[in-house]
Amino acid sequence: MTHGVAFDVAHMLAGGLVLASFALLYQDRLYALINVLALHALILAVSVAWQAYIQDAPHLYITAALALGFKAIVIPMALRRMVFRLGIHREIETVVGIGLTMLAGIALVALSLMVMLPVTAQADPVAREDVALALSVVLIGLLIMVTRRNAVSQVAGFLSLENGVNLAATGAKGMPLVVEISVAFSILIAFIVIGIFLFRIRERFDTVDLEVLDQFRGERR
Amino acid sequence: MSEFAVLLVPLFAATLLSLIADYRLSAKINIGASGLSLLAALLLLVDRPVPGRYIAVDDLNIVFILLNTFVGATTSAFSASYIGHEIEIGRLTPNYLRFYHAMFQLMLFGMNLALLANNIGLMWVAVELATLTTVVMVGIYRTHEAIEAAWKYFILGSVGIALALFGTILVYLAARPVVGEGTDAMVWTVLITRARDFDPALLNIAFIFLLLGYGTKVGLAPMHAWLPDAHAEGPTPISAVLSGLLLNVALYALLRFKMLLAANPNAIAPGPLMIALGLISLIFAAFMLYRRRDIKRMFAYSSIEHMGITVFAFGMAGPLGNFAGLLQMTMHSLTKSAIFFSVGHVAQVKGTQRIAEMGGLTATHPLLGWGLIAGVAAIAGLPPFGVFTSEFLLISSTFAREPLLATLFVFGLLVSFGALFLRVSSVAFGEPRGPTGPVTASYLPMFAHLALVLIAGIWLPGPLVAWFQHVARMLG
Numbered sequence: 001m002t003h004g005v006a007f008d009v010a011h012m013l014a015g016g017l018v019l020a021s022f023a024l025l026y027q028d029r030l031y032a033l034i035n036v037l038a039l040h041a042l043i044l045a046v047s048v049a050w051q052a053y054i055q056d057a058p059h060l061y062i063t064a065a066l067a068l069g070f071k072a073i074v075i076p077m078a079l080r081r082m083v084f085r086l087g088i089h090r091e092i093e094t095v096v097g098i099g100l101t102m103l104a105g106i107a108l109v110a111l112s113l114m115v116m117l118p119v120t121a122q123a124d125p126v127a128r129e130d131v132a133l134a135l136s137v138v139l140i141g142l143l144i145m146v147t148r149r150n151a152v153s154q155v156a157g158f159l160s161l162e163n164g165v166n167l168a169a170t171g172a173k174g175m176p177l178v179v180e181i182s183v184a185f186s187i188l189i190a191f192i193v194i195g196i197f198l199f200r201i202r203e204r205f206d207t208v209d210l211e212v213l214d215q216f217r218g219e220r221r
Numbered sequence: 222m223s224e225f226a227v228l229l230v231p232l233f234a235a236t237l238l239s240l241i242a243d244y245r246l247s248a249k250i251n252i253g254a255s256g257l258s259l260l261a262a263l264l265l266l267v268d269r270p271v272p273g274r275y276i277a278v279d280d281l282n283i284v285f286i287l288l289n290t291f292v293g294a295t296t297s298a299f300s301a302s303y304i305g306h307e308i309e310i311g312r313l314t315p316n317y318l319r320f321y322h323a324m325f326q327l328m329l330f331g332m333n334l335a336l337l338a339n340n341i342g343l344m345w346v347a348v349e350l351a352t353l354t355t356v357v358m359v360g361i362y363r364t365h366e367a368i369e370a371a372w373k374y375f376i377l378g379s380v381g382i383a384l385a386l387f388g389t390i391l392v393y394l395a396a397r398p399v400v401g402e403g404t405d406a407m408v409w410t411v412l413i414t415r416a417r418d419f420d421p422a423l424l425n426i427a428f429i430f431l432l433l434g435y436g437t438k439v440g441l442a443p444m445h446a447w448l449p450d451a452h453a454e455g456p457t458p459i460s461a462v463l464s465g466l467l468l469n470v471a472l473y474a475l476l477r478f479k480m481l482l483a484a485n486p487n488a489i490a491p492g493p494l495m496i497a498l499g500l501i502s503l504i505f506a507a508f509m510l511y512r513r514r515d516i517k518r519m520f521a522y523s524s525i526e527h528m529g530i531t532v533f534a535f536g537m538a539g540p541l542g543n544f545a546g547l548l549q550m551t552m553h554s555l556t557k558s559a560i561f562f563s564v565g566h567v568a569q570v571k572g573t574q575r576i577a578e579m580g581g582l583t584a585t586h587p588l589l590g591w592g593l594i595a596g597v598a599a600i601a602g603l604p605p606f607g608v609f610t611s612e613f614l615l616i617s618s619t620f621a622r623e624p625l626l627a628t629l630f631v632f633g634l635l636v637s638f639g640a641l642f643l644r645v646s647s648v649a650f651g652e653p654r655g656p657t658g659p660v661t662a663s664y665l666p667m668f669a670h671l672a673l674v675l676i677a678g679i680w681l682p683g684p685l686v687a688w689f690q691h692v693a694r695m696l697g
Contacts, residue, residue: 119422120394127394138387142380154376161383168390174402175393176342 006054010126010171013047014133017167018109021140021160025105026098030152034079037156041071044163051170054126060170067166071159083152095147108139130171137164224270224278226261227286227333230254235326244308244318248301251322255294258329262290272410277339280692285336285473288551292465292558293329295666299562300325300458302663306569307456317361321456328354328462332470341389342407344474348385351467352378352438359455370450377437377447385434385474391427392481395419409477413484421487428491431478432498438471441532442502445525452521453574457565460517464524465558469550472528476535476696483538483697495536496626502529503633510640515574516564519644520557523600526637527553533630534615535696541618543693548611552674553600556608559670560596563589566662567648571655576644581653586660590649592667597645599674601638607677 020040027033045068052060094101112135120128141161145154169175234254241247265278265286272279278286304321307313313321331351338344356378360371389407396406399418405411416424437444452460479495482488506526513519531553534546566589567582568574582590599606612634619627 115426119420119426122398122420131391131394135387138383145376145380151372158376158379158383161380165383165386165390168387172390172394172397174397174406175390176340176404176407 007126007129009050010047010054011129013043013050014130014167014171016043017047017163018133018136018140021137021144021164022102022105024144024156024160025101025140028094028098030083030150031080033153033156034076034083037079037159038072038076040160040163041067041075044166045072047167048170051126055173057174063166063170067163071163075159079152079155095149101143101147104143105140108143109136112136112139124173127171127173131168134164134168134171137161137167140164222270223261223264223268224276224337227258227265227290227337228330230258230261231326231330231333235323235330238326239319239323241322242315242319244304244315244322247319247322248297248304251297251325252294252301254326255290255297255329258333259290259294262286272339274404274408275340275343276337277410278337279695280688281476281695282336282473284547284551284688284692285469286333288469288554289329289332289336289466292462292554295669296458296461296465296558296562297325298663299461299565299666300456302661303456303458303565303569305661312362313456321358321361324354324358325458328358328467332466335470336473339409340404340407341392341409341412341477344409344477345382345386345389348435348438348470348474349382351470352382355451355455355459355463355467358459359451361456362454364454366450367454370447370454374447374451377444381434381437381444383434384430384437388427388430388434388478391423391430392478395423395427412481416481416484417486419485419488421485421489424482424485424488428478428482428489428494432475432491432494435471435475435478436498439468439475439532440502440525440528441498442505442525442529445502445506448525449518449521452524453515453518457517457561457568460521461558461561461565464521464561465554468524468528469554472531472535472550475532479535480696492536492538495532497536499529499531499533499536500626500629500633502526503533503630504529504636507633507637507640510637511643513640513644514576516568516576516579516644516648517561517574519576519641520560520564523637523641524553524557526633527557527600529633530612530615530630534611537615537619537622537626538697539618539622540690540693541614543696544689545611545615545618547689547692548677549608549615552607552611552677555670555674556596556599556606559667559674560593560600562667562670563593563596566660567593570658570660573655576648578655579648580651580655582649585653585657588664589660589662592664592671593645594649595671596667597641599671599678601641602634605675605678607674610678610681 017040020036020043023036024033024040027036045064048060048064048067052058052064113132116132116135117128120131138161141157141164144157144160148154148157231254234250238247238250241250265283269278304313304318328351331347331354335344335347335351338347356371356375359374360367393406396412396419399415400406400411433444440448452463479491482491503526506522506529509522510519513522531546531550534542534549567579570586571579582593599608602608602612616627616631619630
């Protein structure tokens with residue numbers, strides 16, 4: 001079976017997103033983490049733009065532009081500022097060691113390929129690979145959220161997870177416009193909410209380490 | 222037109238309320254707007270619109286919409302008397318209340334939109350909107366506990382919602398080859414008629430994601446961790462709508478996809494998965510009830526238990542199982558919000574939510590105390606109330622089909638029954654403990670709900686039974 005260049009580029013970009021997810025997984029400094037997060041969003045933007053081109057679906061360029069402007073530029077800047085203001089540019093505390101997390105990440109990629117590829121056999125090859133790789137990005141995003149204790153890096157995990165869902169949505173050819181815009185929009189809302197919370201957390205605790213929050217569990221009063 | 226009124230009234234009210242600074246006035250507008258939405262929902266009964274690409278009304282969602290707008294209206298009435306006290310003791314400022322009222326209406330808008338949506342993408346957006354508004358409201362007290370609860374709710378809720386979107390995309394992928402590209406492949410009324418030709422393997426995986434995603438929002442164990450904190454730390458009117466409405470909305474989304482799977486002969490049967498999750502939630506929550514020291518947290522676990530029962534019922538399916546599930550869900554919404562109305566005022570009188578610091582309520586505040594007892598009796602499934610009817614139906618029909626499952630189910634019910642009465646008897650009876658000051662409560666919402674539950678337990682009107690039977694057959 002031969003594929004055209006359209007497939008190859010889409011495949012490469014989706015693979016690049018998985019690679020960036022792995023890079024997120026082993027960062028141990030917050031600034032570096034934020035840089036990789038920006039790269040993650042950048043790859044997504046290029047990938048979405050490529051999908052817009054090969055599917056001849058101009059509305060997808062809006063999604064690409066949102067990913068580029070909002071997720072690759074605005075949010076990383078805001079996060080960097082937050083880290084600077086809070087003075088938390090120290091190392092990230094992880095729950096499990098880096099090596100073990102990487103192994104778990106590899107296992108998750110294998111799992112998603114094994115689950116998705118046989119199932120989507122009838123779909124067209126671009127959508128098929130995109131959905132399988134998107135699932136890997138989603139699962140690695142979950143892994144980041146589970147293995148990090150710091151609120152900023154949990155947000156990074158969540159954003160990479162959203163990027164994975166975006167990749168799947170744009171890979172599914174002809175998916176209605178409503179969804180893409182709303183996805184981007186909901187990320188915006190979500191971020192405002194996170195912003196409010198981080199602000200409140202800083203006001204009350206002078207730290208965004210969730211370990212500290214855990215001390216205030218409802219029933220240990 | 223009334224389907225748009227159900228959406229536009231809360232949306233317009235939210236805009237209006239965000240502009241009004243006087244909290245007494247905005248509480249009244251809040252009640253008025255919720256009442257208008259209820260009227261519009263009642264109009265839907267006589268004036269059924271033709272299903273469009275984005276909005277549709279059918280026999281299933283109209284039950285949810287009526288319940289949603291009714292509990293929304295009574296909760297706004299309770300909220301008006303609740304916030305008066307919160308202003309007095311300075312826990313909330315008028316500025317925060319402006320925000321609170323606007324968010325309350327925005328949340329009702331989100332839930333109504335999710336229920337009316339005929340497009341699975343739009344439904345997802347609406348569920349997310351309703352989630353985000355409740356997150357903000359859970360954190361509104363800004364205490365350590367409230368912020369932690371809101372953060373936990375936000376993170377777990379977002380992960381759940383992201384998984385649900387992934388599932389939604391997979392459903393679209395399954396529908397595309399059959400229905401064709403574009404909006405039609407996300408329109409529910411189109412999907413359900415064509416579902417038999419969808420790729421079953423894709424549908425199966427999609428359902429797993431949807432079950433995990435929306436199941437998180439239903440509060441099923443083991444994805445329930447956000448629920449007790451969110452109920453305990455937010456304002457009590459929000460606990461009432463969380464338990465009474467938001468969990469139902471997520472359950473409704475799950476039911477829609479379950480119907481889709483049931484329409485495809487080669488897809489897995491969703492029943493066993495739902496039965497397993499439902500039973501786990503029921504038994505887990507029943508045991509967790511014993512160790513609760515915070516009264517709102519205890520009733521939050523009771524909500525997990527009841528959502529478990531409802532999901533179990535829909536998993537058993539069949540005309541009887543679905544009928545019991547619908548009835549159970551309706552009765553739980555009404556009873557649990559009535560309990561929270563009572564608990565809200567009790568916690569205000571006592572100045573705490575700790576069970577150990579409350580006591581002798583029936584002697585000091587007879588209306589609140591006996592209201593609470595009646596509510597707990599109803600929720601525990603004692604005979605004259607409606608929950609008994611649905612649980613009895615469910616147990617008897619399950620025993621006929623799966624005796625082992627029925628035994629586990631009854632075990633869970635008995636364990637939770639003991640826990641609830643153990644805790645509540647110390648609050649309601651015995652020596653008065655804690656402050657016993659007077660309370661300015663509005664009893665009407667609480668007793669209206671309890672009266673409805675009582676009537677449903679004694680006599681279910683014929684047309685309602687016929688309606689529920691019809692919906693139960695729709696659910697398959």
